[in-house]
Amino acid sequence: MLQFFSEEVEKIRASTRNRGIAMSDKIALLVTTKHKGVFFGYGQPGGQETIRLERARMCVYWSKDMRGVLGLASQGPSRTCRVGPEVPAITLRDVTAIVECTPVAEEQWRKSLWAE
Numbered sequence: 001m002l003q004f005f006s007e008e009v010e011k012i013r014a015s016t017r018n019r020g021i022a023m024s025d026k027i028a029l030l031v032t033t034k035h036k037g038v039f040f041g042y043g044q045p046g047g048q049e050t051i052r053l054e055r056a057r058m059c060v061y062w063s064k065d066m067r068g069v070l071g072l073a074s075q076g077p078s079r080t081c082r083v084g085p086e087v088p089a090i091t092l093r094d095v096t097a098i099v100e101c102t103p104v105a106e107e108q109w110r111k112s113l114w115a116e
Helices: 002-018 069-073 103-111
Strands: 025-032 040-042 051-061 085-093 094-098
Touching: 025 051, 025 103, 040 085, 069 094, 069 103
Parallel strands: none
Antiparallel strands: 025 040, 025 094, 040 051, 051 085
């Protein structure tokens, strides 16, 4: 059982390495831009005006139950939000905020959400 688990972990690590993702040095982030973009992805927080996010998604619309943009970082998008599909990576310019996401929010962002 332990060997199976070890093999599966190595497969995941290899897969993320092949996609340019070193999960150990990247964390779940919510990033906003001067152009009113709201994005989720994995990156390294800092004071830069440009940031690269991997496994990135864009929130096109967030509902009232989020109670503002920080709700997306604390609880993640709900069923009534509109979140676009994941892309391998994106470089964002004119960054206005970089917010670390909670584990609960990260889990919600990983789901495919698009309100009908």
